[in-house]
Amino acid sequence: MFRCNLPPPLAGALLAKAKVTRERRPKTGDEVKVHYVGTLQADGSKFDSSRDRGQPFEFSLGRGEVIRGWDLGVKTMKKGEVATFTLAPEFAYGDEGSPPKIPAKATLVFEVELIGWISKDDLFGDEGAIKTQLKEGSGWKTPNDGDEVLMSLCTKAADGSVLEEKPQMEYVLASGALGDLGKVADRVLQMMKKGEEVSVACTQEYFGKPDGGTVELTLHEIYDDKDVSFGKDKSVMKKQVKEGEGYESPKDGGKVKLTVDVAGSTTTLEFTVGDGEVCDALECAVLEMKKGERAILTCTRPSSCIEPKLSLQPTDKVVMTLELLEFEKLKEQWDLSEEEKVERGQARKEVGGNLFKQGRIELALERYKKVMDLFNYIDNFKDENKAKAKELKKLCDLNKAACHLKLKQHQDAMRCCNNVLKEEADNMKALFRRAQAAFGLYEYTDCMKDIKHILELDPSNRDAKVLYKQAQVGQKEEDKKVKGMFAKMCQGMSSPPQVKAAPKAEMSSGNPEVEE
Incomplete structure (x- = not known):
């Protein structure tokens, strides 16, 4: 029921409240169609009715084609709604009225049914x-x-x-x-x-x-263009040309059925997502698809789209049309028990290990990330499961670091190692991989610091000794560069005191650890 016999500010407040609903309502400019019966509040007598005429009334909403109360009231209604408008004179025909049927200063009552509208803009x-x-x-x-x-x-x-x-x-x-x-x-x-x-x-x-x-x-x-490549470098782009059903997509470890069309030749593939049974381009794309979706996949990195099942060989650019026919619906993470999370995490970690050995580094990295996602919150786990989850997280961080090093993502590798070293300061693998990451970032001092720690724990560690020597060589080269740059700066200065400062700068740039 809508009663528009209120002062304008309050009536406006009611209309503003109506706008927050999710159900559609007509807006200014729309052509609305209504049935109505109008009566005088004073005696209840009927003065007009579209129902009596058997013909709905149509008008443009908010354009002043009807009395103000109608423009305000109909705007708040939903299709099929029947409402009663009680309109004070200022929202109807004012002090003059509309003789002979509507007297001066009359309050009117309308029963209004919103039949529908044509949206206009x-x-x-x-x-x-x-x-x-x-x-x-x-x-x-x-x-x-x-x-x-x-x-x-x-x-x-x-x-x-x-x-x-x-x-x-x-x-x-x-x-x-x-x-x-x-x-x-x-x-x-x-x-x-x-x-x-x-x-x-x-x-x-x-x-x-x-x-x-x-x-x-x-x-x-x-069409929805999306970068689905592992590194988000636009090497694998998916263009959705037909929307799929619902909101769910395949999950890591679930089975899928996918048709792939390449140059007019269509093949149906069935595989487990994330296991490496198909090329990286298909692995990337299927996780971003919905059942029934059709998409055009463009791959510009040859190594990502080598697929024997499709007779695809490395080329500069491969274009495929995909359609996801069906996929296995796995339990959501929040529906898994502690034991199921640990079991799934262990299984997917082993898949990642096999992929790493095959040289599928990016695909392996994604598996380790998925395992880590299983254990975002383990505070409420039983002690036995908590211990297993922590161990899996540690192993996955170490394996992620190994993947990042292979991909020359040294900062990411360092972060993974730091996660492990927060809990185990003497973890040899974490120390060595962090040292490798520091070496890749030309941070030779940090690299040698971690190597020294390793050699304190294991004086016979051959790999650590080799990396230490490489870091020494790298640091000496950096020192030479710094010395040369400083010398050039000094040559360009005319002030004698500044030139004399060069030997001091050479001494300060040396690192005692480099000489060991």
Whole structure:
């Protein structure tokens, strides 16, 4: 029930409250269709009724075509709702009334049913392009500038004759490919959802013809371009051309069924995600797909798309069309018991180890990350399971460090080692891999510090001794560079005291540890 016999500020507050609902309501400019019965509050007598005429009443909402109370009230209603408006004179016909049926200063009561509405929008605020929604879309997503869509476009002259039809065309918003119509198309597409159909009535300014015309658009698909490569370096790009079902995607360790089309040849693959049974490009993509989704996968890194099952050999660029037919639904992490988490973590760690031995370093790294995700919170685990989880986390951090070193991601390797050394300050593998990471970052002093720690624990460690010598050589080279750069700086200075400072700088740049 809506009673609009309130002061304007309070009535406005009620309308503002109505806007937070998720259910659709008409907005200013929409063409609404209602049935109503109007009576006088004073005696209950009926003065007007669309139901008696058997014909719904239509008007443009918020344009002043009806009394103010209607513009305010109908805006708060949902389709099919029946409401009672009790309108004080200032929201109806005021002090004068509308003789002979409505006396002066009359309070009116309307029973209003909102049958429906046609959504309309003034695209640019100048009434040069008015959008009318012909069919509602689905979902929540709308495209932005730079996004690619699949749409149908039809232009009609002012007399309704068809000028041009472009069914099922691919278009990139703001690309300029539609010429003069681009401004209208880009603006209206940004307001549309998948499956929506609209008509835009345009003046000459926006249509390019003396009498203007109409642009009809249907948005079939919003293509979703996504970087699915492990390193997010755009070497494996997935373009969704058909939306999938629901929100769930395959999970690490689950079985999937996928069709792959390469140059017109289609193959159906069934494999376990993350086990390395297919090439890295497919492993990357399938985790980002939904059931029924179709996508075009573009791989520009040859090593990621070598797939014997598809007869794919290394080339500069491989393009595949994928469709995810079905996938096994595994338990969500939060549904797993402690024991199940430990069991899954152990199994996936072993998969990562096998992948590492095969040289599938990035794929192995992803497996170790998934295991770590299982144990983000273990404070409430039983002691036995907590101990197993901590051990798995430690091993995975060490293995992640090994992967990062192979990929020359030295900072990441160092972080993994630090995680282990916080709990075990004398962990030999963590110390050595951190030293390797420091060496890769040219931080020779830190490298030698960790090696010294290792040699204190294990004086016969050959690998540590070799790395120490390499770090010494590296530090000496760095010292030479610093000395040379400082000497050049001094040569360019004319002040005698500054030139004399060079020997002191050479001495201070030396590191006693380098000489050992």
